[in-house]
Amino acid sequence: MRRLVVLGAGTAGTMVVNRLRPRLPHHAWHITVVEQSDTHYYQPGYLFLPFGTMRPRDVRKPVRATLRHDVDLVTGTIDRVDRDGRTVHLQDGRELPYDYLVIATGTSPRPAETPGLEEALAGGDVHEFFTYAGAMRLAARLADWPGGRFVVHVAEMPIKCPVAPLEMAFLADSFFRERGIRDAVDLTYATPLPGAFTKPVSAELLGSMLTERRIALEPDVVVESIDGDAHVLRSFDGREIPFDLLVTIPVNMGADFVARSGLGDELSYVRVDKQTLLSVDDDRIFAVGDAADTPASKAGSVAHFQVDGFTENFLAHVDGRPMTDLFDGHANCFIESGGGKALLIDFNYETEPLPGTYPLPRVGPMQLLRESRINHLGKLAFRHLYWHVLLPGRRMPVPAHMSMAGKRLPATDGDGGAAVDRPDAPTPVSIVPSFGED
């Protein structure tokens, strides 16, 4: 009997076990998933909790209920992986031997990495929304906040869902308008990036959307400290950003056991081949989702697109066949822009987000890099797809590899740009290299 152990039952780990279980015969394979939490959280919902658009019951389910009944669940915290002994050690002393290991322990916010932030988060005016508790605490604060200087801040890239802080700024603008206090609020977006976002076409569009909404952009902010008592954020270049209410995205890092097990980079992400997701240090270990150090965005959509190819590759690898379904860095993200609208971006390792339609050429119905109501409805509807289609391991009717169909190529000299209509249109090589390195 061969043993597959999957670490983490979040988005990626749950899809991995629910996809692989029916493909691996019960008489030959035993599958165990290890998870520290009893609750599975739909993290994209954390953006909506502070504004009352989603409720706690929309974003939480018991972990056991998300897993196939024929997969073993071990509830506990992973302490380290002993690669020589092929054993996972839990903090409570339990040991789990494995033949193959999939690490899907994601990434989490680390306030301790920024001087002053942990203390500031214990007070009333500094908040985060990358945890369930943080999003609920922000909801309570916003309910009767009278206005003042509202700053949205990103400590360092990469973070999961790199567009989430921009969405927070756009939704806050919309929320304060609806409450009739927008004129009493100064909104600022402070980022370590040189602009609103990483890549030229989207950075320009998102930057102009900040301007239209009277949200001041504070670029190149490398945070030195956050002083919750003095209500000021200090940057290494000497800038001081005062606030009455700060919503910060702390430094994100992979799980500590990854570093302790000698598998991680400097941010504790598992070093993998970016196309096969196989560890570069150990050919019995894969990493899927945010836990991997691929230069793709850290997003649930990426985990979903990865799992498609990973499933086939895993079956090939354990049979001694070559892995041929290579991950291309495909990601797509809705960007809530307030007022019941959203944008959609779709990109991969080689191609930056481009305008057009998705998933079908001309028809859409989603609009790429353009605000629309249908995009917003798509983002809200995604929650149901997540719980009922993606997590159970059912197939979504969208290709795992990025397609150029429907995308509009950037204009070159004397050319207005061209729409790509054929569904099988190939991806042009390196429109912009390495999008995900943000």
Ligand SMILES: Cc1cc2nc3c(=O)[nH]c(=O)nc-3n(C[C@H](O)[C@H](O)[C@H](O)COP(=O)(O)OP(=O)(O)OC[C@H]3O[C@@H](n4cnc5c(N)ncnc54)[C@H](O)[C@@H]3O)c2cc1C
């Ligand atoms: C505010 C917010 C908005 C977002 N919006 C979007 C969006 O619109 N679209 C999108 O595609 N993505 C979005 N994301 C990102 C998305 O939620 C993540 O990228 C996705 O959940 C990654 O899946 P994962 O399985 O890699 O990690 P996770 O889902 O985080 O799962 C990791 C699991 O590992 C467990 N774990 C960690 N360490 C240990 C340990 N030592 N022992 C035992 N268990 C452990 C954790 O408890 C967790 O259950 C958003 C995220 C946030 C925070």
